[in-house]
Amino acid sequence: MSDFSHILGVKFNNVTYEEAIDILLSFLRENKCHCVFTPNPEIVMEARKDLEFMRILNDAELVVPDGIGVVIASRFSKEKLKERVAGFDLVQGLFDRIKDKDYSVYFWGGAPRVAMEAKFNMEKKYSGLKIIGVNDGYFDANKEKLIIDDIKNKKPDVLLVGLGAPKQEKLIARYKNQLPVKVCIGVGGSFDVMSGRVKRAPKIFMRFGLEWLYRLLCQPSRFFRMLKLPMFLLAVLKKKFFG
Numbered sequence: 001m002s003d004f005s006h007i008l009g010v011k012f013n014n015v016t017y018e019e020a021i022d023i024l025l026s027f028l029r030e031n032k033c034h035c036v037f038t039p040n041p042e043i044v045m046e047a048r049k050d051l052e053f054m055r056i057l058n059d060a061e062l063v064v065p066d067g068i069g070v071v072i073a074s075r076f077s078k079e080k081l082k083e084r085v086a087g088f089d090l091v092q093g094l095f096d097r098i099k100d101k102d103y104s105v106y107f108w109g110g111a112p113r114v115a116m117e118a119k120f121n122m123e124k125k126y127s128g129l130k131i132i133g134v135n136d137g138y139f140d141a142n143k144e145k146l147i148i149d150d151i152k153n154k155k156p157d158v159l160l161v162g163l164g165a166p167k168q169e170k171l172i173a174r175y176k177n178q179l180p181v182k183v184c185i186g187v188g189g190s191f192d193v194m195s196g197r198v199k200r201a202p203k204i205f206m207r208f209g210l211e212w213l214y215r216l217l218c219q220p221s222r223f224f225r226m227l228k229l230p231m232f233l234l235a236v237l238k239k240k241f242f243g
Contacts, residue, residue: 005079008235010044011058012065012074016082020064021093027061027183028103028157033176035060035169036185038087040067041232043165048235053166056173064090066188068211069229076240088190088200091160098158099126106151106181109137109162110191118194132156137163148175155180162187 005012015023027034037060039047047054057063064085065071074081095105107115115134123129133154135147151159159181161168168186176184192198201211 005074005077005081007065007070007073007077008044008048008232008239009054009058010039010047010063012039012063012070012081014079014081015064015085017085017089017093020062020085020090021097023062024090024094024183025097028098030182033179033181034062034183035172035176036062036064036090036183037169038064038066038085038090038186038188039070039165040065041069041073042067042228044070045228045232045235046166050166053169056166056169059173069232073233073236076236087185087187088193091185091187091190094158095122095126095129099128102130103157104130104132104154105158105160106133106154106156107131107160107162107191108135108147108151109160109168109187110189110195112136112138114191114195114197115162117196118191121196122194148178151179151181157182159184160187160190161185162189162191164188 003014005014013020013023024036027036035056037057039057047057064087065074065081066085066087068084071081071084107119109115110118113136115136119131119134123131133150133156135150139147159172159179161172161184163171163186165186165188168188172184172186189198193200200206205211
C-alpha cells in the first residue's frame with residue numbers, strides 16, 4: 001500500500017490514528033519544524049481554488065483526513081485511506097503521550113480568553129502537560145510580530161494555531177523557518193472545544209461519521225457551508241470517471 005492518497009490534488013498521508021501519533025512523537029525528536037495539517041472536504045475544495053494553499057498543504061510533513069468525506073472519497077482513488085484521523089483527537093492523543101515528558105506547548109488562536117480557558121482545561125485533564133504560552137486570534141501586524149517574538153523567546157516544542165483555514169496554514173508556512181518549534185499544527189476551532197465553550201458530537205454520531213450532521217443540527221446557519229460536502233463528492237466522482 002502507498003504511503004499517500006491523493007484527493008483532488010491534496011496529498012494525504014495514509015496512516016491510522018496511532019501511526020499519526022507515533023509520527024508526531026518522531027517529529028519531536030528532530031531539530032526542525034514539521035508542519036501538520038488536517039484537511040476536511042471544505043478545506044480540500046478551498047485548496048482547489050487557491051494554488052498557494054494547495055502547495056502549502058502538499059509541502060507539509062503530515063497531512064491527515066479530518067472528515068469522513070475525505071475517507072469516502074479515497075475509495076475512488078488508487079489508494080484508500082485507512083481511517084479518519086480527526087485533528088482534535090490527534091492533538092488530544094499527543095497531549096496524553098507528552099504530559100509526563102519534557103515537551104512544551106503554545107496555543108495561538110480563538111476568541112479572547114478562549115485559549116486561556118483551553119490551557120486551564122487541558123492542564124487539568126492532562127496533569128503534567130506544559131502549556132507555556134497563549135494568545136488569541138485577534139491581532140494586527142504589530143501584535144503578530146509581538147506574538148512571533150514571544151514564541152521565539154519561549155521556544156515551545158509544539159505550536160497549535162487555531163485561526164481557521166487557510167489563514168492558519170499560510171501563517172504557519174510563513175514563519176516555520178523562523179520559529180524554534182518542532183511541530184506546528186493547524187487546529188481550526190479546537191480551542192473552542194478544549195475550552196468547553198463548544199461540545200463535540202455524541203459518540204454515536206462520531207461512530208457513524210455523522211459529526212457534520214450534529215453540527216448542522218446545533219447550528220442550522222452552517223447549512224450553506226455544508227453544501228460543500230456534496231460538491232466535494234461530485235468533484236471526486238467527476239475526476240474519477242471523466243478525468
